[in-house]
Amino acid sequence: MKQVNALTVAAAVAGALSLAAVTAATPAMAKSVKCYGIAKAGQNDCGNKAGTHSCSGQSKVDYDGGDWKGVASAAACAEMGGQTKPFKGMNPKKKSS
Amino acid sequence: MLPDLQAAFRAGTIGRDAAAAAALSAGGMQNGHRFGIYRNNIFKSLTGVLEAAFPTIRNLVGGENFAVLAHRFVAAYPPRQPQLYAYGGDFAAFLAGFAPAVGELPFLPDLARVEWAVNEAYFEADAEPLAAGHLAGLAPEGYAGLRLGLHPTVRLVASDWPVWDLWGLEALPEPSQNPRPPEKQGGAQRVLVRRPENKVDVVMLTPGDFAFVGALAGGDTLGAAATAAAGAEAEFDLSACLAGHLSGGTFHSRVIVDTS
Amino acid sequence: MALERENGLAESFARDPVPAAAGIGLRHTHYGDFLDGRPATAWLEVHSENYVCPGGPRMATLEAVRQHYPLSCHGVGLSLGSAEGLDAGHLARLRSLVDRFEPGLVSEHVSWSTTGGDYLNDLLPLPYTEEALDVLVGNIGQAQDALGRTILIENPSSYVTFAESTIPEWEFCAEAARRSGCGLLLDVNNIHVSAHNHGYDALEFLNGIPGELVGEIHIAGHADTEWDGRPVLIDDHGSTVKDAVWDLLDTALARIGPKPVLMEWDLDLPPLDILLGEAAKAQAALDRLAPHGPGLGSRAMDDAA
Numbered sequence: 001m002k003q004v005n006a007l008t009v010a011a012a013v014a015g016a017l018s019l020a021a022v023t024a025a026t027p028a029m030a031k032s033v034k035c036y037g038i039a040k041a042g043q044n045d046c047g048n049k050a051g052t053h054s055c056s057g058q059s060k061v062d063y064d065g066g067d068w069k070g071v072a073s074a075a076a077c078a079e080m081g082g083q084t085k086p087f088k089g090m091n092p093k094k095k096s097s
Numbered sequence: 098m099l100p101d102l103q104a105a106f107r108a109g110t111i112g113r114d115a116a117a118a119a120a121l122s123a124g125g126m127q128n129g130h131r132f133g134i135y136r137n138n139i140f141k142s143l144t145g146v147l148e149a150a151f152p153t154i155r156n157l158v159g160g161e162n163f164a165v166l167a168h169r170f171v172a173a174y175p176p177r178q179p180q181l182y183a184y185g186g187d188f189a190a191f192l193a194g195f196a197p198a199v200g201e202l203p204f205l206p207d208l209a210r211v212e213w214a215v216n217e218a219y220f221e222a223d224a225e226p227l228a229a230g231h232l233a234g235l236a237p238e239g240y241a242g243l244r245l246g247l248h249p250t251v252r253l254v255a256s257d258w259p260v261w262d263l264w265g266l267e268a269l270p271e272p273s274q275n276p277r278p279p280e281k282q283g284g285a286q287r288v289l290v291r292r293p294e295n296k297v298d299v300v301m302l303t304p305g306d307f308a309f310v311g312a313l314a315g316g317d318t319l320g321a322a323a324t325a326a327a328g329a330e331a332e333f334d335l336s337a338c339l340a341g342h343l344s345g346g347t348f349h350s351r352v353i354v355d356t357s
Numbered sequence: 358m359a360l361e362r363e364n365g366l367a368e369s370f371a372r373d374p375v376p377a378a379a380g381i382g383l384r385h386t387h388y389g390d391f392l393d394g395r396p397a398t399a400w401l402e403v404h405s406e407n408y409v410c411p412g413g414p415r416m417a418t419l420e421a422v423r424q425h426y427p428l429s430c431h432g433v434g435l436s437l438g439s440a441e442g443l444d445a446g447h448l449a450r451l452r453s454l455v456d457r458f459e460p461g462l463v464s465e466h467v468s469w470s471t472t473g474g475d476y477l478n479d480l481l482p483l484p485y486t487e488e489a490l491d492v493l494v495g496n497i498g499q500a501q502d503a504l505g506r507t508i509l510i511e512n513p514s515s516y517v518t519f520a521e522s523t524i525p526e527w528e529f530c531a532e533a534a535r536r537s538g539c540g541l542l543l544d545v546n547n548i549h550v551s552a553h554n555h556g557y558d559a560l561e562f563l564n565g566i567p568g569e570l571v572g573e574i575h576i577a578g579h580a581d582t583e584w585d586g587r588p589v590l591i592d593d594h595g596s597t598v599k600d601a602v603w604d605l606l607d608t609a610l611a612r613i614g615p616k617p618v619l620m621e622w623d624l625d626l627p628p629l630d631i632l633l634g635e636a637a638k639a640q641a642a643l644d645r646l647a648p649h650g651p652g653l654g655s656r657a658m659d660d661a662a
Contacts, residue, residue, distance in 0.1 A: 002324070040414075103469060292413065
């Protein structure tokens with residue numbers, strides 16, 4: 001493998017430092033979750049929807065899990081691989097959770 | 098005896114042992130018909146914990162299917178610690194072995210790794226990220242020998258699937274009516290997760306950038322990491338890559354200067 | 358440790374025991390209310406297991422809020438009734454929590470969750486036998502040694518009982534406290550739920566509790582529902598407090614005197630105002646105890662506001 005020499009590294013770092021100094025260069029392909037405002041539910045809180053602790057009884061129906069019912073056509077899966085068709089509905093700016 | 102009773106409770110709940118549950122309800126328990134309340138509590142509460150940690154998977158497979166996954170997972174990998182923010186680290190491994198789901202949606206295990214990385218970053222120790230100013234006092238000829246430690250919240254996930262695109266989706270995509278150009282179609286993606294302050298970033302990295310950060314994570318010097326990156330990606334731009342990581346908070350403020 | 362803290366908080370923490378007033382649980386849906394303002398509650402309680410993570414926004418939030426309120430750490434995961442003993446790693450995590458936030462009260466449950474190292478995420482019932490009492494007392498002792506302080510143990514709500522039980526629940530709890538030197542957290546909603554589910558008299562339970570051992574009281578809502586076609590009360594912490602539980606709180610307070618009273622709400626959390634409204638009713642119950650005197654409770658409420 002071709003070695004990257006110390007001079008090249010020094011120049012690149014110097015360039016990066018000046019770049020970082022003048023811009024808040026956020027990578028273009030980034031999504032993020034703000035931690036404040038959409039705080040994660042306490043996993044050990046009783047009965048919380050997103051993190052229940054069972055100091056609360058909950059369901060009236062006995063819960064046996066059942067079977068995997070499948071989600072979609074094989075086409076959707078193929079799209080996920082991007083091999084056969086592209087897929088839409090993606091929004092890189094979208095926040096989650 | 099108490100140890101036997103507690104073992105029987107375990108068998109009759111997360112052990113999914115119907116005979117054990119029936120024996121417990123019938124023998125020595127008053128209002129034994131209510132034993133199922135405990136079983137429900139355990140499964141439903143842990144399903145909620147997993148839904149919180151894997152919201153994208155929950156959305157993509159739907160609530161009923163997710164409950165199936167969670168139920169099987171809890172039985173196979175019950176929590177070993179009571180602090181449930183840390184429960185779910187084995188979900189990716191479980192999914193990889195759950196044929197019905199992974200046969201249909203083969204990207205699920207890798208997507209679980211990304212979601213778990215986000216969960217870990219959220220709860221990981223706080224630390225000051227490296228800023229450009231931290232390097233200001235160092236001589237440029239020493240840059241190649243620097244060992245830049247990663248921020249403790251950093252996690253790396255590489256996948257053959259477009260996991261960065263998938264992360265955060267609220268539903269499986271419909272078959273496309275507006276095809277994207279081939280070069281924009283999904284494929285292998287590499288993801289870096291970090292929480293330098295109070296926001297978790299999920300960043301897509303180029304192959305070279307991923308190799309670069311991976312090498313730093315392994316303890317390589319900046320020079321060695323740059324070499325690894327150049328080997329992984331012909332067009333790797335060290336300067337732009339470093340600028341992005343410096344402003345994004347990928348590195349820990351502790352820097353080790355190589356003395357060799 | 359405490360004395361090494363630079364910001365001087367340690368001393369004020371040491372001086373802010375949880376008052377004999379109404380408090381509420383701090384839950385994530387209300388973080389914003391507490392970060393943006395100073396809601397009027399005399400004290401706060403958190404579930405210990407939610408705050409044993411290394412860092413992140415949750416710890417930062419508790420750090421910020423702690424500066425303005427007395428705190429109680431209420432454990433839901435230690436499994437004091439486990440025949441196999443306690444998890445030393447978890448005790449160490451709890452010790453770190455207690456050292457960092459210096460809560461005025463630390464509590465756990467008369468129940469178990471862990472067997473074979475697996476954590477069954479529920480507060481599971483114990484048979485009330487001498488064997489289980491020995492296990493519980495031994496584990497409480499280990500916990501108090503590890504935490505360097507006394508704890509309170511809470512009477513559980515339950516849906517089944519065991520034929521092998523030989524000791525009434527109230528005696529079991531009180532005897533565990535006497536033998537281990539811990540205190541009691543009297544959950545009057547749990548008394549009501551269990552009394553109803555198992556057909557005993559809630560007042561008999563209350564009368565069996567030595568008041569001087571009680572360090573805190575819980576109240577909460579429960580669901581009046583059915584299981585398997587038969588009626589059952591489920592302790593879901595998902596609504597306002599039922600009238601019967603308010604009555605039981607009055608009776609308990611009259612018997613044992615003013616104590617810190619926590620309004621618990623965990624399922625389908627309402628806006629903070631509604632939760633504070635329930636806490637205000639509990640405060641009114643405390644204030645009715647000494648209508649002419651300077652109630653501990655109202656003074657604490659003023660301090661916090």
